[in-house]
Amino acid sequence: MLTNSDLDELTAFRRELHKRPELSGEEVETARAIVEALKPLNPSKVLTGLGGHGVAAVFDSGVEGPTVLFRAELDALPIQEISDNPWKSEIDGKGHLCGHDGHMTILLALGRQIAREPVAKGRVILMFQPAEEDGSGAKAVVADPAYKEIQADWAFAIHIEPGRPFGYVSTKTGLINCASQGLEIKLAGKTAHAADPEDGVSPARAVASLIPALDGLGQGGKLDDDFRLVTITHVQIGEPSFGVAPGEAVIYATLRTAHDEAMEDIDKDARALAQAQAEKYGLDVSFDVFDAFAASINDPEATDVAVNAMTAIDVESGDFGLPMRASEDFGVFGWGAKAAMLCLGPGHDYAALHNPDYDFPDDLIPVGGAIFERIARDLLGRAEK
Structure with missing residues (x-):
């Protein structure tokens, strides 16, 4: 369970990420900020330099069981942000205008919950993937020899998708992204x-x-x-x-x-x-x-796990707006794991992705964190105290 203090700190962190966007393949400082944010969580291991600047935090129960990977993206877009927010981009011509700053923060929210109450078996992997926007990052991560150490059995990702009610999740079995x-x-x-x-x-x-x-x-x-x-x-x-x-x-x-x-x-x-x-x-x-x-294709079992988890915590879901013509660099993780992409709504009349006035809604941080935590608990349980 995230506390009010957690949410304040996570929101502040997200906004700091938003100020300093880095493009695909250039995510040096973003990766460094993630590594620093992970230190208080005491993961079993942190892998860096995956497929470029990728970071993976491993929370290992020490008990045999599946490896469940949750993915977020490190990179931003080559678009000038137009905003009056105090946390708007400080780098000309670059902006976190696709929600990746929020996705990273959701993973850190999950990490806080797993650190406090470890899973009973298996491993949780927080995968901060580089170079999503140009489609090169996931392939580079999976091809990295170090990835074999954290090869996932299950993989999940959340991407914010405007045009859906706040907190509503679109997902289904089969094709999600072309x-x-x-x-x-x-x-x-x-x-x-x-x-x-x-x-x-x-x-x-x-x-x-x-x-x-x-x-x-x-x-x-x-x-x-x-x-x-x-x-x-x-x-x-x-x-x-x-x-x-x-x-x-x-x-x-x-x-x-x-x-x-x-x-x-x-x-x-x-x-x-x-x-x-x-x-x-x-x-x-x-x-x-x-x-x-690559196409993002949701595995039937992974989709069922995600839908059941959301039902258990009263998150509304369905297949609205799916599949999508737009592409997403998550499908590669599904080549070796049972994978599911979840499309999280920010509310109606919200700015479209890749627009110069887009900003991630911070109120979605606990929603995404709760979805991911319930998936992890349903697959790996909760260690006895």
Whole structure:
């Protein structure tokens, strides 16, 4: 049970995190602040540098049992915050505008409760993951040799999701967040004087053909197993000049699918289209991938555990707004564990995520902490005093 003093201290900590956001892969000071906040809780072990700047606190009962991992994210966004709050970002162009400061604080709330009343068996892992926003962090953490030491049997995460009543949790078995990746397509030809375009090799016609062709690979629609969506997010042909016929072009396309296997297929299809147009117009083509996210798929057993825990503490839940097209870098933890993502509502008419005026509502800290603690107790019990 969290005390009023706990909530005051946790709120103050969350607001300090909010002042000093760090981007994906840069979370040095954030990780250091987390390690300091964990010291009074006396975890059995703290692992640092996981997959970059990841931190994992281990609370080991010393009795054989499952390992239950709870995840939060360390990183912030490259967005200028607009706020009158005393705790607004102090770093220009960066802001905790996706709730990760609140998610970290929820994990610390859980840690306080486990430290006071240890579990009866198994282990609780508080996993502070780096680089969630670009989709690279979870893969790096799981690939880190040190992760084998804390390999989870169960994994849970909470993400704040506007558009839901305060304290309401959306979750369900199956797809929660789509797989996605950013595909960069570069076309290279030869520049020429605009008066003599025939002396060069322009990518303009290839680009003009590729845009509708890529769109045609995925039109969105119903979010079922066949869901595919391609969104053209950026196109550049040559330089902004009236005197030069272009010799280079770049296209950014975001690909989304309901499952990881389908992502492989749509990626191959997109590359094949670009290759065909490059050959047709005498261009070289190259590809690069950015922001690759695995699909987040909730395991049936983990979902039942979470729903039963929330029912026991009178937290309303359902499947409102699910699944979502947006991606989340949690699905990788489900590759080796029974995992469930929980989408926690901040109340109606709350600012959308990634908006410059977003701020995490501190009143959700005890709600998230209570949900996680009940899950931990239901799976691992409470040690006798």
